[in-house]
Amino acid sequence: xxxxxxxxxxxxxxxxxxxxxxxxxxxxxxxxxxxxxxxxxxxxxxxxxxxxxxxxxxxxxxxxxxxxxxxxxxxxxxxxxxxxxxxxxxxxxxxxxxxxxxxxxxxxxxxxxxxxxxxxxxxxxxxxxxxxxxxxxxxxxxxxxxxxxxxxxxxxxxxxxxxxxxxxxxxxxxxxxxxxxxxxxxxxxxxxxxxxxxxxxxxxxxxxxxxxxxxxxxxxxxxxxxxxxxxxxxxxxxxxxxxxxxxxxxxxxxxxxxxxxxxxxxxxxxxxxxxxxxxxxxxxxxxxxxxxxxxxxxxxxxxxxxxxxxxxxxxxxxxxxxxxxxxxxxxxxxxxxxxxxxxxxxxxxxxxxxxxxxxxxxxxxxxx
Amino acid sequence: xxxxxxxxxxxxxxxxxxxxxxxxxxxxxxxxxxxxxxxxxxxxxxxxxxxxxxxxxxxxxxxxxxxxxxxxxxxxxxxxxxxxxxxxxxxxxxxxxxxxxxxxxxxxxxxxxxxxxxxxxxxxxxxxxxxxxxxxxxxxxxxxxxxxxxxxxxxxxxxxxxxxxxxxxxxxxxxxxxxxxxxxxxxxxxxxxxxxxxxxxxxxxxxxxxxxxxxxxxxxxxxxxxx
Numbered sequence: 385x386x387x388x389x390x391x392x393x394x395x396x397x398x399x400x401x402x403x404x405x406x407x408x409x410x411x412x413x414x415x416x417x418x419x420x421x422x423x424x425x426x427x428x429x430x431x432x433x434x435x436x437x438x439x440x441x442x443x444x445x446x447x448x449x450x451x452x453x454x455x456x457x458x459x460x461x462x463x464x465x466x467x468x469x470x471x472x473x474x475x476x477x478x479x480x481x482x483x484x485x486x487x488x489x490x491x492x493x494x495x496x497x498x499x500x501x502x503x504x505x506x507x508x509x510x511x512x513x514x515x516x517x518x519x520x521x522x523x524x525x526x527x528x529x530x531x532x533x534x535x536x537x538x539x540x541x542x543x544x545x546x547x548x549x550x551x552x553x554x555x556x557x558x559x560x561x562x563x564x565x566x567x568x569x570x571x572x573x574x575x576x577x578x579x580x581x582x583x584x585x586x587x588x589x590x591x592x593x594x595x596x597x598x599x600x601x602x603x604x605x606x607x608x609x610x611x612x613x614x615x616x617x618x619x620x621x622x623x624x625x626x627x628x629x630x631x632x633x634x635x636x637x638x639x640x641x642x643x644x645x646x647x648x649x650x651x652x653x654x655x656x657x658x659x660x661x662x663x664x665x666x667x668x669x670x671x672x673x674x675x676x677x678x679x680x681x682x683x684x685x686x687x688x689x690x691x692x693x694x695x696x697x698x699x700x701x702x703x704x705x706x707x708x709x710x711x712x713x714x715x716x717x718x719x720x721x722x723x724x725x726x727x728x729x730x731x732x733x734x735x736x737x738x739x740x741x742x743x744x745x746x747x748x749x750x751x752x
Numbered sequence: 753x754x755x756x757x758x759x760x761x762x763x764x765x766x767x768x769x770x771x772x773x774x775x776x777x778x779x780x781x782x783x784x785x786x787x788x789x790x791x792x793x794x795x796x797x798x799x800x801x802x803x804x805x806x807x808x809x810x811x812x813x814x815x816x817x818x819x820x821x822x823x824x825x826x827x828x829x830x831x832x833x834x835x836x837x838x839x840x841x842x843x844x845x846x847x848x849x850x851x852x853x854x855x856x857x858x859x860x861x862x863x864x865x866x867x868x869x870x871x872x873x874x875x876x877x878x879x880x881x882x883x884x885x886x887x888x889x890x891x892x893x894x895x896x897x898x899x900x901x902x903x904x905x906x907x908x909x910x911x912x913x914x915x916x917x918x919x920x921x922x923x924x925x926x927x928x929x930x931x932x933x934x935x936x937x938x939x940x941x942x943x944x945x946x947x948x949x950x951x952x953x954x955x956x957x958x959x960x961x962x963x964x965x966x967x968x969x970x971x972x973x974x975x976x977x978x979x
Contacts, residue, residue, distance in 0.1 A: 386855075386862040387848060394850030394891075662846045665807060666907075667835025668863040669828055745807045747846055748798060748919055 387663070388680035391656075402648045403688045409641045410692025410724050411699075413634060415710075417720040418700045420630040422709035423560075427623045430496060430556035430563045431616060435503050436473065436590035438599065439616040440465060440608040450609060450619040452479055452587060457608065459584040464606040470597025475502050476586030478571040481561055484547075486532040486540035493528050494558035495542065497571020497586065504590055505565045506554030519570060521550035528562035542566070543574035559620055588616075634720070638727050646731030649681055653735055657742050664744035673739050681732030685725045693721040755781040755804060755915045755947040760813035762799050762970075773799035774810065775970035781947040783914065786938055788950045788958050791967030797951045798919070800967065804949060805840055805917050806830045818914040835864045839908030839946065841937070843920040845900035847892040853879060853903045854888040860910035871910075878906040881943075882936060898929040905936060909944060916946040922954050934960050 392399050431439075440462075441455040457476065465474035478497030483490055498504045505523050522542065524534060529552040534540055538549045542564065556563040566574075568586060591610065593599065599610050611619075618624045653660075660673060700712040762774040773796045781787045791797050802808045803815060806822050815822045817837050822830060834840075847856050854875045861871030879885045882902040892900055901921060908916060918937055922930030934950070934957040941948040950961060958964050966973045 386859055387850065390848075390850040390855065658846075659848050662842070662848070663859070663863065664831070665805065665834070665840055665842075666860060666863065667831050667833075667838070667911075669831050672863055745802055747840075747842060748802055748805070748807065 385676055385679045385683075387659075388676045388683070392680060392683065398652070399684060402645075403684055403691075405644060405648075406641070406685060406688025406724075406728065407692040407695070409637060409644070410689045410721060411696050413637050413641070413720045413724055414693055414696025414717060415699060416630065416634050416637065417716045418696065418704075418710045418712055419708075420627065420634060421711035421713070421716045422704070423630065424623070424627055425711055426557040426560045426709045427620060427626065428558070428617045430494065430558040431620070432614065433506075433554070433556055434477075434590050434613060436475070436592055436613055438591040438593055438610050439613055439619075440474075440589040440591055440603070440606070440610040441616075441619065443603070443607045443609050450611065450616065451621065452616075452619050453621055455587050455619075456585050457587065457589055461606045461608055462586070462589045465589055465591060465602060465608070468597060468602040468605075470594045471591060471602070472594060473503070473590070473592035475499065475504050475590045476568060476584075477504060477588050477590050478568055478575060478586040479558065479588070480571065480575045481559060482543040482574060484528065484532055484540060484542045484564060486534050486538065489532050491528065491531040492561045493542070493564045494561045495571055495574060496556075496558070496563050496565050497568040497575075498565060499568050506556065507551060518548060519567060520545070520547045521567070522547045522570070523551045523553055523565040524549055525557070525562045525564070526552060526555040527557070528564055531562065545570075545574055559622060638723055641724055642727040642731035644731075645681070645685065645728040646735045649677070649732040649735035650738070653677065653738050657738075658746070660739055660742045661744050661747040664742060665747040670740050674736060677736040677739060678729070678733055681736070682725070682729055685728040685732070689721045689725050689728075692724075693717055754783050754816075754818065755779070755949065756814075756816040757800075757804060758814045758816070760800075760803055760810045760815065762796075762803055762808065762810045772970050774803065776813070777970070777972045778813075779804075779949075779965065779972060781915075781949055783947045784942055784945040785962040786941045786948040786950055786960075787963040787965060788952060788961040789965050789967055789972070790952060790955055790958070793953070795967040796970040797953075797967050799970075800972075801917050801919050801949065801951050804915070805838055806834055835860075836911055837914050839911070839913035839916045841905050841908045841916070841918040841921055843923055845892070845897075845904040847900055847903060847907075849892055852889050852891055853884055853895065853899075856892075856903050857907050857910045860907060864911055874910065875906075878909055879903075881940065882906045897924055898933070901925060901929075901933055902936065905933070905940065909940060909946075912944065913946060916941060916944075916948040918948060918950045918952075920952055921950070922952065922957065927956065930954065931957055 441450045442457050462474050462476045465471055481494050484493045532540055534549050536549050540547055603610050697717050700710050704710040704712050757777055757779040760774050760777045763770040763772050789797050803810050857875035857878055858871045879888050882905060884899060884902055887899060921933050938960045
């Protein structure tokens with residue numbers, strides 16, 4: 385790093401310019417990562433926070449993708465699952481999106497219908513949540529309560545029916561709307577009939593399984609199709625396309641960053657090829673020169689990424705208190721920074737490879 | 753401390769044929785002496801220097817630096833040999849623009865993995881020897897052409913080489929500064945006991961060297977004592 389440090393200080397303008405580009409790209413990646421995670425959370429947090437490891441959907445035809453919007457399961461199916469060896473829990477879960485109104489306020493909400501006493505409700509289980517309350521008792525997520533200006537004991541209108549706030553718990557979202565937890569009977573009343581099914585229905589079955597459970601056999605017997613809870617997120621209509629688009633943008637930014645860093649160090653190495661030839665002629669080993677150049681790239685990347693990530697975290701902490709769905713966690717800040725640094729270093733490493741091909745013989749003569 | 757080139761032949765591809773740059777050249781340079789190699793452009797002087805500097809391997813013949821024959825050595829080994837045994841004074845100073853005069857010398861110790869503290873003292877000693885102790889903190893663009901050339905010479909001596917190869921050191925200097933540079937190289941050769949080869953087209957400074965040899969069409973004429 386002897387020459388590399390001095391080059392960094394000597395060619396301040398060039399490295400400051402490149403550093404600024406890295407800062408801006410890191411900032412952009414950091415903000416996009418926070419936004420992607422924030423939007424993702426608004427889409428799926430109600431599912432990812434379910435105390436279940438698998439979700440059973442109504443069986444679909446071959447090639448038809450699973451969908452929370454299209455699935456309808458019957459009481460026979462969840463009872464069948466409940467009797468399956470290796471299954472410790474099989475809770476029906478009804479999901480629908482509707483409108484809630486209180487006073488002069490209204491908001492779109494996702495209604496999650498569960499059996500009274502179900503552990504699916506935040507703070508639920510026997511004796512909690514909806515257990516023992518009136519039939520119109522509901523549990524609001526914090527955002528739903530805030531948006532509608534409601535507190536425990538308040539009454540409001542949910543899909544045209546009166547509901548009473550039994551509790552405010554958690555801050556779950558589904559498909560960009562805050563979640564309202566109701567009893568399964570209440571949910572059925574506000575859900576458009578799906579037709580064809582006799583008796584109680586729900587949308588999916590939330591399962592808790594052990595390794596002893598033969599899921600495939602149980603699916604065949606119950607007429608369902610079961611996937612892991614996190615795999616079921618692609619069954620949320622908007623999630624796959626929205627998340628896929630944002631991840632694609634993020635991926636492109638990573639690639640562009642690596643290419644920009646690579647291009648800079650390609651030009652820089654070409655400009656330095658005369659100096660490299662001199663150092664080689666004087667006896668510097670290629671490994672020493674490569675280490676020096678890579679160290680320089682990593683210092684530039686680490687510095688730029690640190691500033692960019694710090695700025696992204698600062699901006700993220702500012703906007704996450706507002707209505708912007710920005711999620712500020714180590715995963716949304718540090719992981720993109722590490723990926724940026726790693727890919728940038730890879731781009732730089734590929735660029736400075738040309739050091740190996742610089743001929744020290746060119747240092748002799750009057751060509752320089 | 754010596755440099756021995758024995759029956760060295762070097763050819764370059766030239767279209768469908770090969771051009772002979774060095775044709776059976778034999779040269780012995782004892783330690784503490786300076787041998788000047790003169791000759792017209794294209795006579796093979798630079799090729800002789802490149803072979804002696806281990807920057808290019810001859811087609812035939814051997815090169816021995818301080819008793820070590822370079823035949824069959826790997827690139828890494830040759831780089832190590834150059835670091836520790838060979839000092840090169842380039843035709844142009846070839847100083848690194850980001851380094852000060854002292855750092856131009858210190859980098860030699862760094863690439864050899866030696867301690868920075870000892871390197872600093874050695875660099876200052878050599879800069880003092882070439883009359884540039886008061887310019888140690890200056891970068892190349894803050895030095896004159898003659899000063900840059902003196903830094904170039906001091907850098908070549910930084911790792912205490914046994915062989916000093918000097919390529920046209922006066923080509924970019926006026927007569928007075930050229931004479932001063934040759935005088936400096938001669939003094940340092942005797943002081944450091946290096947086996948020095950001075951390639952030059954300028955015959956006006958040859959009185960200062962121990963021997964003179966002339967290259968012509970890749971052949972080295974018999975050496976004659978200059979003094």
